[in-house]
Amino acid sequence: MRSEVHRQIDLPLSEEDACSLQAGDVVRLTGPVYTARDAAHERIMQLIEAGEKLPFDLDGQVIYYCGPAPAPPGRPIGSAGPTTSYRMDTYAPALYRRGLRGTIGKGNRSSRVRHALKTHGGVYFVAVGGAGALLGDRIRSAEVIAWPELGPEAVRRLHVEDFPVIVGYDCHGGTAFVGEKPLE
Amino acid sequence: MREIDVARITDAVAEMAMRSNVELPGDVVEALRAARERESSEIAREVLDQLLLNAGRARETRLPLCQDTGVAVVFIDLGRDVHLTGGPLQEAVDEGVRRGYEEGYLRKSVVRDPLDRSTNTGDNTPAVVHTRLVEGDRCTIHFAPKGGGSENMSALWMLTPAQGREGVVDAIAAQIGAAAGMPCPPLVLGVGLGGTFELSALLAKRALLRPLGEPSEIEQVAELEREILEAVNETGVGPMGLGGQTTALAVHVERHPCHIASLPLALNVQCHAARHMSVAL
Structure with a gap:
């Protein structure tokens, strides 16, 4: 099932692997990722401010900005494409500072996020928005690990295999987005 | 005057909610394919390839094309020689949305209050319904789920x-x-x-x-x-x-x-x- 054409990256992501990636690289991810979007980020930040334990250890991990559709019978998850990342831009730098290695979403991000990637050796992957069937089909398992009452916004641990993404921003200041310049 | 029971509208809306979210229309697939042929950038071709692959996987697996299965937008062109029976139109459409989004494993993406966002309506209702009176004795329903x-x-x-x-x-x-x-x-x-x-x-x-x-x-x-x-x-x-x-x-x-x-x-x-x-x- 593993793609031969594209570079394979195993998760969790080492700093070495993260920093070997260049904006515009087409890669396939295999390993654990954690879903969190607007509401979960708000709660994660509250825990950080209160000095409490987070639902998962951020170190070397990748967060997927995703609120999946319900799982039909016999499948671990429903349609599961990315949501727009900029809404999480307020939170992302603090998480990268605490060891988060990567995020997956869609669309451009703020320069604060790009600077955080450069400072902390992180990466931002773009998944193709609206490819929820294809992406959901590459998720082998899904387990809610925090805040089930948030429904699609709950935090889930996923295991992805051959999950197609493109490097949007790398840890050297590079960007794959049109109309943006690399960071100095 | 032709009578149409609104239960038929409910059935039609439920079916279109389920099908439209997994079957990308042929005209869109064609347009994506033509764009794929025109593009010279490698990344653009990769994205379009994934979208075409996605359309195929959605049809096969019945997983929605996108996890954002939208707010249900419904246009109804109601012939003026039609008499709707069996209950209010909005309720009939909402019942179709409720059923389609539940049975189709579609995401419920509607909050009750635009400012207090804590309560999801739970069934993707209410639908946004635009009704227009037209000539004739048919009732034409267009279903277009709209992502955020x-x-x-x-x-x-x-x-x-x-x-x-x-x-x-x-x-x-x-x-x-x-x-x-x-x-x-x-x-x-x-x-x-x-x-x-x-x-x-x-x-x-x-x-x-x-x-x-x-x-x-x-x-x-x-x-x-x-x-x-x-x-x-x-x-x-x-x-x-x-x-x-x-x-x-x-x-x-x-x-x-x-x-x-x-x-x-x-x-x-x-x-x-x-x-x-x-x-x-």
């Missing part, structure tokens, strides 16, 4: 008449350039030109129902559609904002006479998952 990412990049301007054609093209191209990758390009753009403040928005939404690649029947309007498409594609935003020639697949303009002092312009942005389906009862 692209809807958020939509806009409405009250231009001055002096801004004219150039002002229209520039406003749209600037809006799409600034939206970049956020509305999930390649896009379909619905444009409402003229009318009043609220009518322009409705025209823009209705323009999205037209099959892709079918230009306006009015030659001047078709020419404007081509001009806007060209300007939008010249932004270079490309598929998912990662660069390329295909920022929009199609532009559909609907126009209407307007006040001598006004030039209303509405832009409804639709992502590439341009889901729409219709049935005539």
Whole structure:
């Protein structure tokens, strides 16, 4: 099932692997990722401010900005494409500072996020928005690990295999987005 | 007078909710395929390949094309010789949405209160229903689930008449350039030109129902559609904002006479998952 054409990256992501990636690289991810979007980020930040334990250890991990559709019978998850990342831009730098290695979403991000990637050796992957069937089909398992009452916004641990993404921003200041310049 | 039981409307809405979210219309697939052939950028081709693959996987697995299965937007063209029986129309449509979104494993994406966002309505109701009285004894229902990412990049301007054609093209191209990758390009753009403040928005939404690649029947309007498409594609935003020639697949303009002092312009942005389906009862 593993793609031969594209570079394979195993998760969790080492700093070495993260920093070997260049904006515009087409890669396939295999390993654990954690879903969190607007509401979960708000709660994660509250825990950080209160000095409490987070639902998962951020170190070397990748967060997927995703609120999946319900799982039909016999499948671990429903349609599961990315949501727009900029809404999480307020939170992302603090998480990268605490060891988060990567995020997956869609669309451009703020320069604060790009600077955080450069400072902390992180990466931002773009998944193709609206490819929820294809992406959901590459998720082998899904387990809610925090805040089930948030429904699609709950935090889930996923295991992805051959999950197609493109490097949007790398840890050297590079960007794959049109109309943006690399960071100095 | 022909009688139609609203239970049939419920059934039709439920079925269209389930099918439209997993079956990308053939006109959209064709447009994506043609764009794939035109693109020279490797990343743009990769994105379009994934979208074509996605359309196939959605059909096979019955997983929705996109996890954002939208707010249910329903256009009803009701023949004036039809008498609806069996209950209120809005309730019948909502019941169809409730059933379709539950049985189709579609995401429920509606909050009760726009400011207090803590309560999801739980069944994706209420549907947004636009009813129009037409001639005849048929009831035509168009179902178009609308995702949040692209809807958020939509806009409405009250231009001055002096801004004219150039002002229209520039406003749209600037809006799409600034939206970049956020509305999930390649896009379909619905444009409402003229009318009043609220009518322009409705025209823009209705323009999205037209099959892709079918230009306006009015030659001047078709020419404007081509001009806007060209300007939008010249932004270079490309598929998912990662660069390329295909920022929009199609532009559909609907126009209407307007006040001598006004030039209303509405832009409804639709992502590439341009889901729409219709049935005539």
